[in-house]
Amino acid sequence: MSASAVLIHLSGASPGTASFYRCLLALPLLIPLALGERRREGGIPGRRRLVTVVAGALFAGDMLLWTAAIAEVGAGLSTVLVNVQVVIVPLLALLVDREALSRRFLASVPFLLVGVVLAGGVFEKGGGGSDPLLGTVHAILAALCYSAFLFLLRREGQDGRPVQSYLWVTASAAVVSLVVGAFWQGVDPAPGWAAVGWLALVALFGQVLGWLLVALATPRLASHVGAVLLLLTPVGAVVLGALVLGERPSALQLAGCVLILASGAVATIRSRR
Secondary structure: OOHHHHHHHHHOOOHHHHHHHHHHOOHHHHHHHHHHHHHHHOOOOHHHHHHHHHHHHHHHHHHHHHHHHHHHHOHHHHHHHHOOHHHHHHHHHHHHHOOOOOHHHHHHHHHHHHHHHHHOOHHHHOOOOOOHHHHHHHHHHHHHHHHHHHHHHHHHHOOOOHHHHHHHHHHHHHHHHHHHHHHHOOOOOOOOHHHHHHHHHHHHHHHHHHHHHHHHHHHHOOHHHHHHHOOHHHHHHHHHHHHHOOOOOOHHHHHHHHHHHHHHHHHHOOOOO
16 A cells, blocks of 8 residues: 555546546456355345445545645645544444443553654645645545545445445446546646556555455454554555655654554554453
């Protein structure tokens, strides 16, 4: 999943184009997996399909809003704002499902948030952008969409048949990305073979392998554990950005990555006792 940001950067595609194609190109790979699950486990009821369609729309909203916020408020601050999901997702589980939060997680939250701020490079870049106020609004809306998407994805997967649910999520996200992106930021129906190639890799590694594993794993984890582990995504993006794009993270950004890793370990690894 961390590779998605690098691959999208290499594609040069607009936010709407990237969001649409990464979902569309994932469908041919997901459909056989979903059909196999359907033969073994049966189909999912109509109510669950409706929930997964809503989750897909939220996922598309997150992708479009966050990509817009990067240019408007800066990559660092937009990353910080969208990753407040580490607090929102467990709170949703607490309020809706009455799921208790561990003391380890509550103690780790301040350190996790500080780590995200440092890794985002806010102090080096100052959160600048073309429109900081609008970018902040877009990033906050993206965080709300992202958190609600993660909550629904995990909740629906707890009832079984997660691959079919995720297929509906991806199909819904493709349609919403096409419709909203066409009116808001534009969707290029023919971005070129090079761009399609990079976006096909995003579909394979991000949409199919990455998010499908999230859909399979998070229903088996406490909500706060899944939320914390997803913070490894921006850490991986920093590493891959340095290796592939030649980006050079600062000492504070590296310190933030270390702080996320250490705090995440404390929050999620149970003691043998």
